[in-house]
Amino acid sequence: MKKSFLTIIISLSMVVLFTLSVFSAEFPGPDAANIDWNQANGQSIRVMACSRDAITYLKNIVPEFEKLTGIKVAIDDYPEAEFFRKIIIDLSSGNPVSDVFMLSHAYSTMYEAGGWLEPLEPYLENSSLTDKVWYDFEDYPAGSLSAVVINGKLYGIPIAPDTQIVFYRKDLFEEAGLLNPKNMDELYDAAVKLNNPPNHAGVVLRLARGAGTHWPWNGYIQNYGGSWLNTETKRPELDTPQVIAGTEMYLKLLKDAGPAGAVNYSWYEASSDFAQGKAAIFAGDANIFMSLFEDPSRSQVSGKVAYAVLPPAPDGNHAPAAGTAWHWGMSSASKSKEAGWLFIQWATSKDIALRLGVDTTEIMRNSIWQSETLKNKYPTVPDWIEASSATMNQFSGLYRFPRVKEFGPLADIVEALLQEMFLGQISVADGMAKAQAQTLEAMKME
Amino acid sequence: MKHEGKGMIKKISQRRKIVYYLLLPSIITLIIFTLFPFFYNLWASVQNYDLIYPNQRHFIGINNFIKAITNEEFWSTLKTTLYFSGLGVILQLLIGLGVGLLFGREFKGKNILRTLLILPMVAMPVATAYIWRIMFSPSLGIINYILQKIGLQGSEWIAGYNSVIPSLVVVDTWQWSPFMILIISSGLMSLPKEPYEAAKIEGATGFQTLKNITLPLLKPILSIAFVFRLIDSFRTFDIIYSLTGGGPGHASETLNINIYLNAFRNLDIGYSGALVIIFLFIINIITMFVIRRTGFEESILK
Incomplete structure (x- = not known):
């Protein structure tokens, strides 16, 4: 009796310990940083952001930052x-x-061309503003900075x-005796x-105009x-x-296996369809849709989805489809740059x-x-x-995204023609010639 | 006598002062929100003013206007605008006239029906546009579902190259026919009773009464409704932008959408400024033409 009681105590404490180790912070919090978080006390900053889950989360926890630093954040x-x-x-x-x-x-x-961006390296290198060891900037995948290092400045x-x-419906693939596609032709x-x-x-993809369709399409032409x-x-x-071949595959998928009305599909229609079980493949979109697809209250396909890298073209692996990123930038005209940097450092x-x-x-x-x-x-x-x-x-x-200041008009040209x-x-050939x-x-080139 | 006169003048000038003070807020508002943007736009339209090249702004005279009228895109968007507005407004005028005449009679539940009819007009256009977008969806939408249930083939609606403008006209008509109905039915109520009594005594048929009395008397009202609606329809932005964004391709890109895309996607403030001036010019010409032709002016002056 006593022995079993001891066993219970031990196993219970082990469970508690295990849980603690899982949920306790893996990384030291802001208190561990060797800087004075209070140096900009009383200042206030305005942050403009594009709505997404990360921002919703930050908005909820930003009082922690305000308490830590005395900086007001809107x-x-x-x-x-x-x-x-x-x-x-x-x-x-x-x-x-x-x-x-x-x-x-x-x-x-x-x-950057407009002179609206503040170089961030001076803030990163300033030891009174940044604890470099604690912050560990080298942790970012090197390529993730490729868009924001311009003329050698960060x-x-x-x-x-x-x-x-790419998102596949495991159950449908198994039913049909198919394997995960190894290249674009197999995917098709x-x-x-x-x-x-x-x-x-069979497949959903974006095709709406003004809905960032250029982004998944770019992965295809690159493949x-x-x-x-x-x-x-x-x-x-x-x-x-090469571009014509990639574009042809993108459109062929939608023509031969896409939903009715595919032309107006933005990421919203595409991801909703997939979450409702209305599509077998979501052939290339943001990885964060996992949280929607695996949420049983919003999705009918949780537990049935396989995730994979966008397959390469049949003739081999070219510059693969890759990730891109959103960044925090600072306005060069800001009057509270130190406070702004403290916020960026804390939030990242x-x-x-x-x-x-x-x-x-x-x-x-x-x-x-x-x-x-x-x-x-x-775990699943x-x-x-x-x-x-x-x-x-x-x-x-190798990531071939047009990082030029005319990007907005360029994206619209491609999306309208797609x-x-x-x-x-x-025709695709004529369309791409027109796009060119x-x-x-x-x-303004000849 | 002399003294009194002076006092009077003083009083009048004082009163005038008060009038000016009272006018001041509206004049200031007008300057800030109407005159300044207009002249700023006029100024921008003669500049090479491109936010992508902010340092290259300079005076280029009427080059932006030349660029517009020599641009194939401009003419195709103008054609799309005329197609959308022409089809929409005529349809709305007919519906307005029909339902307006119906409301000229007494029947049970008239007031409730009238209130219900106004609802589309007060609903938020962007919100309703999204609901229409879902209803139009060829695979998930309710419209095709119902059509298929009654044995008809569904349409591609806003996903089709040729069906997109008629589909947008459906939404526009749903939203703005009540406006026509309201104006026309209140116009009908204000018509004099005598001609109708005379017609009844003379034994005129219903159609004769409509053709020879109601329509001529209603003409000024109809032309007001037509002009208002036409200008409004030319400027339609919310419905088109939320439903198609100008797509598929450029099939639903009206002049107004094109101006928006030039200004806020291409960031070419100068060129879009010139387009706005041309747009204004076109609206004025069409409005003047309609007013002249319908005799709206004379009927007001009478």
Whole structure:
């Protein structure tokens, strides 16, 4: 009797210890940083952000920062399209209200050209502002900074990922005796085979205009060895055979296995369809949709989804589809830059990043991808962790996103033409030739 | 006498002062929100003013206007605008007239029905646009579902190249027909009774009464409703932008959407400024034409 009581005590305490070790912070919190958090006490900063889970989470915990530093923080967030409009108007006004704002990898070059961005290296290197050992900046996948290192200067700290992975319905694949596709042709065959309207479509992808369709499409042309702009000369290369092949695959998937009305699908329609079991493959979109698909209250496919890196083109692996990121940037006209930097440092520090990452799946740092806390929180989707972190670490100079200041018009040219090609108004070859001509014109090139 | 006169003048000038003071707030508001933006836009339209190249701003005269009228895109968006507005407004005018005449009679539940009819007009356009977007969805939408249930083939609605403008007209008509109905039915109520009594005595048929009395008397009202609605329809932004964003391709890109995209996506403030001036010019010409042709002016002056 006594012995069994002892066993219970021991096993109970072991459970408690185990739980503690799982949920206790893996990384030291802000208190461990060797800087004076109070140095900007009494200042206030405005933060403009694009609405997403990471921002919702930060808004909830920002009182911790205010208590720690005495800095008042006001975070305004807007849906993506509205955010882009607001931030550009704010920054270009010359007297912006935002001190800190979210910086998209796609627009960093444009903002830098306007002189609106503050270089962050001086803050990172200043030992009274940053505890470099505690902050561990080297933890970020090197390529994740490629969009914000411009002319050798650092302009942003990664906050949230845009990492393109593929989502498969495990159960449907098994039923049909299919294996996870190894290349794009296999993906296409599987999509066509699994296309079963009106029960479910073979594949969903974005195709709406103004909904960031250029982003998944860019992964496709890249897989076929194509490039939107030449990485060296910045000259558009939209009429090359590689880009045409990638575009053809993108449109062919939707034509032969896509849902009705695919032309108006934004990420919202695509992810909702997939979550409702209305699609067999979600062929390339943000990895963070995992939290939607695995949430049984919002999804009918939880536990039935396989996650994988976007498969390469059949003729081999070109520059693979890769992750991109959102960053924190600082306005060069801000009057509270120290306070702004303290906020950025706090919000991206390991401890906060872990809490945020585990809660929202918005993860940038390598240490968080490898953390035990994350693995314990999501034990059923190791393939998601693997696919996401693999894709993120494919960030490299090879990532061919047009980092030029004309990006907004360029994206619209491609998206409008993708729809016209999809609806058969123009052939893919002619469409891409037209895209090339329009892009040259928009960039004021001959 | 002389003294009194002076006092009077003083009083009047004092009263005038008060009037000016009272006008001041509205004049200031007008300057800030109407005149300044207008002249700023006029100024921008003659500049090479591109936020992507903020340091290259300079005066370029009427080059932006030349760029617009030599641009194929401008003419195709203008055509789309005319198609959308023409189809929409005529449809709304017919519905307005029909339902307006119906409301001219007495019947049970008229007031409730009228209140219900106004609802689409007061609903938020963006919110309703999203609901329409879901209803239009070819795979998930209720419209195709019902059509298929009654044995008809569904349409692609806003996902089709040729069906997108008619679909947008459906939404526009749903939202703005009540406006026409309201104006026309209140116009009908204000018509004199005598001609109708005379017509009854003469033994005119219902159609004759409509054609020879109601429509001529209603003409000024109809032209007001038409002009108001036409201008409004030209400027339609919320419905189109939320439903299609100008797509598929450029199929629903009206001039107004095109101006928005040029200003806020392409960041070409100068060019979009010039487009706004041209847009204004076109609206003015069309409005003047409609007013002249319908004799709206004379009927007011009479």
